[in-house]
Amino acid sequence: MSTHATRLRIGIPSKGRLSELAGELLLQAGLNFRRQNRGLFAKVSGLPIDLIFLRTDDIPTLCAEGAIDIGITGSDLVEESQAKVSTRMRLGVGGCRLAICVPDDCEIRAANELDGKRIATSFPSITKAYLGQHGALAHLVSISGSVEVMIQLGVADAIVDLVETGSTLAANRLRILEEIGTYETVLIQNDRCRDVEMADRVVRRLEGVVIARDYSMLEYNVPRSSLAEAEAITPGFNSPTVGNLEDPDWCSVRVMVRSRDVIDVMERLEKLGASAIFQTTISNCRL
Ligand SMILES: Nc1ncnc2c1ncn2[C@@H]1O[C@H](COP(=O)(O)OP(=O)(O)OP(=O)(O)O)[C@@H](O)[C@H]1O
Ligand SMILES: O=P(O)(O)OC[C@H]1O[C@H](OP(=O)(O)OP(=O)(O)O)[C@H](O)[C@@H]1O
Numbered sequence: 001m002s003t004h005a006t007r008l009r010i011g012i013p014s015k016g017r018l019s020e021l022a023g024e025l026l027l028q029a030g031l032n033f034r035r036q037n038r039g040l041f042a043k044v045s046g047l048p049i050d051l052i053f054l055r056t057d058d059i060p061t062l063c064a065e066g067a068i069d070i071g072i073t074g075s076d077l078v079e080e081s082q083a084k085v086s087t088r089m090r091l092g093v094g095g096c097r098l099a100i101c102v103p104d105d106c107e108i109r110a111a112n113e114l115d116g117k118r119i120a121t122s123f124p125s126i127t128k129a130y131l132g133q134h135g136a137l138a139h140l141v142s143i144s145g146s147v148e149v150m151i152q153l154g155v156a157d158a159i160v161d162l163v164e165t166g167s168t169l170a171a172n173r174l175r176i177l178e179e180i181g182t183y184e185t186v187l188i189q190n191d192r193c194r195d196v197e198m199a200d201r202v203v204r205r206l207e208g209v210v211i212a213r214d215y216s217m218l219e220y221n222v223p224r225s226s227l228a229e230a231e232a233i234t235p236g237f238n239s240p241t242v243g244n245l246e247d248p249d250w251c252s253v254r255v256m257v258r259s260r261d262v263i264d265v266m267e268r269l270e271k272l273g274a275s276a277i278f279q280t281t282i283s284n285c286r287l
């Protein structure tokens with residue numbers, strides 16, 4: 001039986017690209033829930049936590065207002081909303097850029113040339129601030145989606161929108177004029193959290209998953225004479241674990257390595273004389 005008088009409320013995207021990413025992260029962190037078809041509320045099994053399924057762009061405001069204690073949303077939406085919330089952690093997913101874009105064949109070369117032009121965007125606040133810093137006062141047309149088509153529709157001369165792969169820009173014959181910022185999915189928290197202890201527990205669980213997704217465990221044997229060099233290649237998250245082998249001239253090493261660096265690290269260790277080098281996946285961790 002829980003001793004918590006109140007239940008922690010976590011807001012997560014109900015649909016869209018962040019919805020699945022957020023759900024997977026929570027499940028991997030042991031926050032098990034079952035969402036009924038199109039349901040907007042779910043209990044987390046065995047913990048005093050409720051999940052509320054909300055629109056991604058409403059999550060910063062609802063968190064600042066105290067309707068939810070913590071929430072998962074895009075850092076772009078947090079900035080745009082100017083909501084008074086703290087960013088507890090970056091979740092390592094949903095990376096994208098916000099950029100000013102103009103037609104491929106357009107003469108404009110810098111943001112200050114946009115003075116007096118019409119700009120369509122779902123990010124009017126960030127756009128206004130950025131243009132202001134660059135000496136341009138533009139007429140903003142606030143749109144909630146399909147922003148890239150607005151120039152063709154004759155509504156705008158330029159747009160400010162999110163870019164990930166750049167394929168939407170290419171399909172609409174647009175190019176990036178200037179990049180305003182880079183963003184990713186974050187966990188936010190309000191200052192009047194109902195259960196700070198439980199919120200910290202959720203953060204620790206998510207940290208375990210986010211770090212585990214980024215790192216692999218590498219194990220190898222190396223001659224003791226080369227250990228210092230091997231440790232320089234694989235310094236580990238804190239420090240490598242070194243063990244003895246039957247042969248006193250050799251030792252074994254277990255160490256965390258960023259997954260994207262593993263192939264390169266393996267090659268360097270092999271050159272150094274290491275053998276029996278194994279990479280294993282980490283599915284969760286506490287450091
Ligand atoms: N390629 C991308 N385009 C837009 N947003 C992205 C992209 N990659 C990551 N994101 C992040 O996802 C957030 C949008 O998430 P949301 O859950 O609203 O998904 P969506 O698929 O854009 O939904 P919608 O159908 O409302 O457009 C952005 O604010 C941003 O933080
Ligand atoms: O660089 P890319 O990989 O092409 O991704 C960027 C595009 O994806 C998003 O649109 P979304 O799919 O959310 O549609 P929307 O315009 O209806 O929001 C965003 O608004 C861009 O249009």
Ligand SMILES: [Mg+2]
Binds near residue numbers: 145
């Ligand atoms: Mg969208």
